[in-house]
Amino acid sequence: MNDDLPVLDAFTHLMPPAYLREVERLSTNRDIAKRLGTVPMLYDVPRRIEMMKGFGNYQQVISLSQPSADNVLGPDASPALARLGNDGLAEIVDRHRTHFPAFVASLPLNDIEAALQEFDRAVLELGAAGIQVETNIQGVPLDHPRFVPLFERAVHHDVPIWMHPHRGAGYADYPTEGKSRFEIWQVLGWPYETSVAMARLVFSGLMTRLPTLKIITHHLGGMIPYFEGRVGTLWDQIGVRTADEDLGYIKDMLGGRPVDCFRRFYGDTAVGGSASSIRCGLDFFGSDQVMFASDCPFDPEGGPGFIRDTLQAIQSLALPADVHRKVCHDNLAGLIGLAPAATLAAAPSAQEA
Template sequence: MRLDIYTHLFPPGGYMDRVIELVPDKGTVKRWVTLPTLWDVEARMRMIDGFGDYQQVLANTMPPLEQVATPEVAAELARMANDGFAELCAKRPDHFPAFIATLPMNNPEAAVKEIDRAVGMGARGVQIFSNIAGKPLDLPEFLPIFDRMAHHDLPIWLHPARGQAFADYKTEAKSKYEIWWTFGWPYETSAAMARIVFSGLFDRLPNLKIIAHHMGAMVPFFEGRVGPGQDQLGTRTSDEDYGALLASLKKRPVDYFRMFYADTALFGSASGTRCGLDFFGVERSLFASDCPFDPEGGSMFIRETIKILDELQVTDAERHMMFETNARRLLRL
């Protein structure tokens, strides 16, 4: 079985219509409505059937609720999304053996309650974004959410969030050429990972499990910077005592970065996949396609990612770990 642990779908049950009403940029809606496998469950299942022994874990799609809704409305929408996914997975476990819960991250108290409720309905983890409407994840207000996930011993899926309004240069008002997505999203994920590492969160919660989307983003390629480079933390800074922070950590920074899990959603990059496996190891790497956001409407990234994993110079047992057994262990399926 090939178990795809990161695919996006609008939860059934009216959620998509509610979000469309709230999204200020209707340009994003244009893409949604022309991508049936993003919202049509029957179309999605037909696509899945074309890949044989293949199943999908479901996650909500963009936008993060905290970007479009008030704390009260975000909590309502999270409940709607999780109810829709729970019902779908219960009805079609042959296609969708698990779902990832949506959280109202601008309402941390409600988010903790929703974690418990969603896990009780079968959620095998939660999805959070690399920033919460511009706030970093290591703020104290979000700590109860990480505490709760460590209590449940279920993973957090870390998804990047950055838009066109985040300019590439201080002299400009917006990012051009979709640089905010191509290079901005990997930076977002990497920055969030660093904030988690240096906040001491892994020391506080050593069993915390976080899946960094897109094969850990920039981190594997920049192993030298997060390794020997950050072994020198503080030597480039005069206004904060990062040397004391470094001394307070129980491990080297690079060893904390290796505590993340990574998925293979790299849009068909064989070299990127090998780089990520070199850094995280087979034991912390899981098959994911990021379906359905490809030029063919959903099937291309699945097909290309499977091909890359099939051609990797690994043992059959290691390939099986990435395709299925790592996910079953991590998600406790």
């Protein structure tokens, strides 16, 4: 691994302390509250920076962790909580830009008008690189008409959307049970959530109507790359298994094979350091659509583990130098307006005040 090669981490989570205190005070989700309190590098910025220095020329794009403001408070109060979180992230970027060059805003999506106002404020006033959305909003799919203005606003601002899976223990694995057991809801449920959200955005026609929309799918597109064969051959036959509605219009509406529409998404490498998963994602999305991400600090070590393991996994793939550079830095840098790796390598090292 070339230690001088810049690495830009697309999907990491950081909770500004003031925001975290409010979430812990207000949240009724005991599972999430328990998790947040066990990861110091989720909120201790100096400790986080010290850990990051061990990875050389390495930077993080930061976003809030779950729960989102709209999963903590109702629409009357969620906008203020979202503003608190975004203001906190913007302040961290302003103070520590050498380590955190950009942040991703979160929105109060249980009030779409307030969400659009916060979208504008975050991008135009705070300098957010884009927005983070969950794969469903209180159980409502992202292709619901109420959310169409959100995607249109992303196109208007020309910023990406970071899509994070959302599924809790209340989503039972079997209809005869009241909850999901053994944390199946997260380990297996989150890739499923991502895949379903992608499918709904494709088959609703949203991705076709907004051809410049850019969506970064967490965990490398969930199940989609691995199930390319099923996604391809079975959805080539869409409608043959459905008797209560005519789906024959889908392929004409999409203008080609459904599987090719899924390749329009971006995927990140936050797959727990699995080289074979990253190879699969590269084969599916292509080298221009995959970007480095670690999901820091939610590894078993509470910070460095996923970064180290993902870097090692990418190194083990022995990618061509130009592909390596694109995945580790330039694909994301190009999306959010940062300088490419070659430019950074030629410039003198920046020193943080």
